[in-house]
Amino acid sequence: MATAQENPLLEGLQLRRMPDPCILVIFGASGDLTKRKLFPALYSLAYRRLLPDNFSVVGIARTEETDDEFRQRMKEAVQQFGRDEFRDDVWESLADGVRYLAADFSDSKGLDRLVDVVNELDDERKTGGNRLYYLAIPPSAFETVVEAMGKRRKAEGWRRLIVEKPFGHDLESARHLNSVIEHHFEEREVFRIDHYLGKETVQNMLALRFANGIFEPIWNRQFVDHVQITVAESIGIESRASYYEQAGAIRDIFQNHMLQLLAITAMEPPIDFTADSVRNEKVKVLRAIHTPGPKSVVRGQYGRGYIEGEEVAGYREEEGVDPQSMTETYVAAKLYVDNWRWADTPFYVRMGKRLPRRETTIAIEFKRAPHPPFEELAAEGLQPNVLLVHVQPDEGVSLAIGAKVPGQGLTIRTVHMDFLYGGAFRTGLPEAYERLILDAMLGDATLFTRIDEVEEQWSLVDAIVAAWVRDRPAFPNYPAGTWGPPSADELLRRDGRSWRTH
Numbered sequence: 001m002a003t004a005q006e007n008p009l010l011e012g013l014q015l016r017r018m019p020d021p022c023i024l025v026i027f028g029a030s031g032d033l034t035k036r037k038l039f040p041a042l043y044s045l046a047y048r049r050l051l052p053d054n055f056s057v058v059g060i061a062r063t064e065e066t067d068d069e070f071r072q073r074m075k076e077a078v079q080q081f082g083r084d085e086f087r088d089d090v091w092e093s094l095a096d097g098v099r100y101l102a103a104d105f106s107d108s109k110g111l112d113r114l115v116d117v118v119n120e121l122d123d124e125r126k127t128g129g130n131r132l133y134y135l136a137i138p139p140s141a142f143e144t145v146v147e148a149m150g151k152r153r154k155a156e157g158w159r160r161l162i163v164e165k166p167f168g169h170d171l172e173s174a175r176h177l178n179s180v181i182e183h184h185f186e187e188r189e190v191f192r193i194d195h196y197l198g199k200e201t202v203q204n205m206l207a208l209r210f211a212n213g214i215f216e217p218i219w220n221r222q223f224v225d226h227v228q229i230t231v232a233e234s235i236g237i238e239s240r241a242s243y244y245e246q247a248g249a250i251r252d253i254f255q256n257h258m259l260q261l262l263a264i265t266a267m268e269p270p271i272d273f274t275a276d277s278v279r280n281e282k283v284k285v286l287r288a289i290h291t292p293g294p295k296s297v298v299r300g301q302y303g304r305g306y307i308e309g310e311e312v313a314g315y316r317e318e319e320g321v322d323p324q325s326m327t328e329t330y331v332a333a334k335l336y337v338d339n340w341r342w343a344d345t346p347f348y349v350r351m352g353k354r355l356p357r358r359e360t361t362i363a364i365e366f367k368r369a370p371h372p373p374f375e376e377l378a379a380e381g382l383q384p385n386v387l388l389v390h391v392q393p394d395e396g397v398s399l400a401i402g403a404k405v406p407g408q409g410l411t412i413r414t415v416h417m418d419f420l421y422g423g424a425f426r427t428g429l430p431e432a433y434e435r436l437i438l439d440a441m442l443g444d445a446t447l448f449t450r451i452d453e454v455e456e457q458w459s460l461v462d463a464i465v466a467a468w469v470r471d472r473p474a475f476p477n478y479p480a481g482t483w484g485p486p487s488a489d490e491l492l493r494r495d496g497r498s499w500r501t502h
Contacts, residue, residue, distance in 0.1 A: 019441035020158070021054035022130035023118055027105065027145055028137035029059025029070070033164070035077040037195075038136065041433035043078040046094045047087070050438060054125045056097035060114055062104055070100035083431060097125055105141050111148045129157025132440055136164055143180050150184020162191045162440050165256050166247065167449075170465075171458035178451050191440045192454060196257045196360075197447040198432030200421060201391045205264050205362065206273070208389070208397060215387075216269070218366070221345045225384060228363040228500055229261050231351040234307050235358075236480075237329075241320030248327045249299075253351040255461045259286060260449070261391070262347055265362055266337050275445040279453060286456035290336040291463045298488045299473065300330035302354040305480030312354065312480045326475060329353040332488040333464075334495075348492060350499070354480035360391035363500050383414040386500075396420035 024042075026034055045051050059070055075095065079086050101117055103110025122129060133149055135142055142163065153159050161181070168174030181190055196202055209215055218224070231253055237244045244252065263282040270277040303314035316323050330352030337347065366385040386400040397419045405411040439447055477485040483499065492498050 017442065018050075019052050019055075019438065020130050021052045021125070021127040022132055022157075022441060023056045023058060023121055023125070023127050024132045024134060024437075024441075025058045025060065025114070025118060026134045026136055027060055027141075028135070029100065030061035030063035030065075031136055033136045034059065035074070036081050037431070037433045038134070038437070039074045039077050040082040041431055041437055043082050043091065043094060044084050044430065044434050045438060047084045047090050051094075052441075054097075054127050055094075056099070056121050056125045056127060057094075058114070058118055058121065059098070059100045060103055060105075060110075062102065064102045065100060067098070067100050071095045071098050074098070097121070105137065105145050105148075108148070111145075111152070115152050127157075130159075131157065132160050132162065134162045134164075139166060139168070139177070142177060146181055146184060153184070158189070158443070159185065160189050160191060160440055160443065161185050162193055162437075164193055166251055167192050167454050168458065169246070169251065171455060171462050174451075174454050174458050178454075187451060188443075188445065190451075191436075191445055191448040192450075193436055194256045194260055194449055195432040195436065196391070197260055197449075198434075198436040199391055199395075200430065200435075201389060201395045201397075202261065202264060203447070204397070204421075205389060206278075210269050219364075220341045221343055223366055224345055225365045225367045226345060226495075226497060227262075227265060227347045228361075228365070229258065229265070229347065229349045230359060230361050230363075230500070231257055231261075232355040232357065232359045232483075233353050234355060236302075236312065236354055237315070237318055237321075239319070241318055244329075245321060245325060245327050249329055249331045249351055249353070250461055250465065254331050254333075254349070255457050256449075258349050258351055259289075259457045259460070261360075261362060262289075262335070262337075262349065263453075265364070266342055266347070268341070273446065275448075276450075278446050279450045283450070283452050283456060284339070285337055286453060286460070288337045288339045288342075289460055290338050291460060292333050292335055294467050294471070296334040296491070297464055297467070298330075298332040298485060298491055299328035299468070300332075300352065300478045300485040300488070301325070301327065301475035302329050302352075302478055302480045303476030305354065305482065307354065307356075307481050314476050314480065315353075316476065326472060330355075330478065330484045330488070332484060332491055334491055346495065348497075348499070350484065350488060352484055355483055356481055358393055361500070362389040362391065363387070364389075388500075394420065 026038060028034065042051070042057065075091060078091065099117055099121060101114055103113060105111070118131065121127070135145060137145065146161070168177050209219060263285040266285045267281040268284065270281050301315050304317070305312060315321060315327070315329050316325050332348070332350040335347045335349060336342070336344070364387040368384050383400060383402070388398040388400070390396050390398070399417045400414050401417065402412045403415045405413050436447060483501070489499065
């Protein structure tokens with residue numbers, strides 16, 4: 001019988017330290033986020049023994065159900081959506097500290113009952129008064145809950161607040177929401193979540209750049225021709241019409257995920273990898289982004305089309321969507337980071353719903369060799385070198401280089417040097433929420449957005465949206481299953497470039 005080989009690349013991968021005993025309070029515990037992401041993530045942490053022994057969860061929502069009913073529903077969610085095998089002993093160790101409370105967030109008596117439940121659990125489980133509040137609720141309810149929990153805080157233990165996106169609807173609302181939060185929580189206690197920052201391949205961008213001497217010297221305008229960032233989804237809005245009609249692609253993806261990916265790609269080396277050092281460098285990038293003119297931004301909305309051979313409805317035909325809706329489901333833009341490293345280097349970004357496939361990639365295309373004597377020998381034309389970071393779904397890094405084709409004569413063809421996470425480490429990648437929940441319990445805010453980052457992101461979005469008020473494009477302008485409106489291709493074609501398709 002063959003024996004399993006230990007993977008040497010996994011050596012030294014240990015938890016930095018065990019989190020303090022604490023109680024995680026999930027507001028909106030009856031929602032999809034809790035079922036699909038939060039409890040599967042908690043189970044995976046318990047499976048790997050990364051949770052403290054005296055860890056507890058209190059779910060609160062308007063839905064009427066008992067503790068046992070809630071535990072059973074979460075057990076089924078873990079079995080359906082978890083990435084690890086289901087083990088009764090692991091689940092029981094987690095479920096033993098799970099409680100549920102049916103209450104209205106706007107009802108002070110309900111929130112008083114929550115405090116009683118948490119205090120009782122604190123005495124029972126010896127959690128030392130440590131609380132982690134997770135707001136998995138609509139933004140309209142944030143203010144009420146933050147004020148209620150802030151006024152009811154006790155002296156002992158730490159308090160931390162995880163806030164789901166979107167953090168506000170524009171710059172003004174984000175500042176108002178933060179003014180409410182800062183009355184009750186210090187900035188170091190606030191964890192504004194962007195789950196993209198929890199993805200291993202996004203974090204690997206930092207390692208790729210700063211742990212390898214071969215990349216950082218050429219990571220600048222002298223060697224990089226341009227950068228392309230794509231966040232593509234093949235799904236539609238999936239019963240989120242009420243949210244999406246208000247947000248659109250620019251608030252749903254561009255304001256947070258897209259600008260964070262750009263900031264990590266373009267940032268300067270931090271002096272260390274503490275939360276403030278990393279976030280300081282990201283803020284500098286966001287402040288340096290030049291507001292694009294109307295000709296540098298394209299928006300689109302999908303019509304009827306085909307995804308994997310199956311016909312799908314157009315956006316205006318989705319349930320709950322205004323038949324005359326002008327909400328964008330696609331945004332493409334040409335951005336410039338006006339600093340010494342990136343001056344005059346375009347960052348082309350695009351994101352959209354109902355595109356041909358699910359894909360998030362960052363492509364750094366380098367400039368061609370100044371005198372390519374192999375041009376006429378290239379089988380398909382000598383292509384520039386491209387470093388492609390696959391954020392999802394096939395996590396890894398690929399470097400395109402020119403190589404000689406075996407045989408007589410000298411023929412050049414582009415080949416790829418690939419690094420795949422699954423192949424190198426032979427272990428499943430942790431879900432983003434596993435890392436983010438654990439970091440919040442540890443008090444490490446490196447992978448969370450700071451308020452000045454959020455404000456810079458909203459400033460750029462507000463400027464772009466303001467220009468759209470005067471413009472009413474003919475929607476829908478791209479069929480589902482295609483890569484967006486023709487004007488998005490023209491955005492690059494004017495510069496003699498094209499979007500990557502593979």
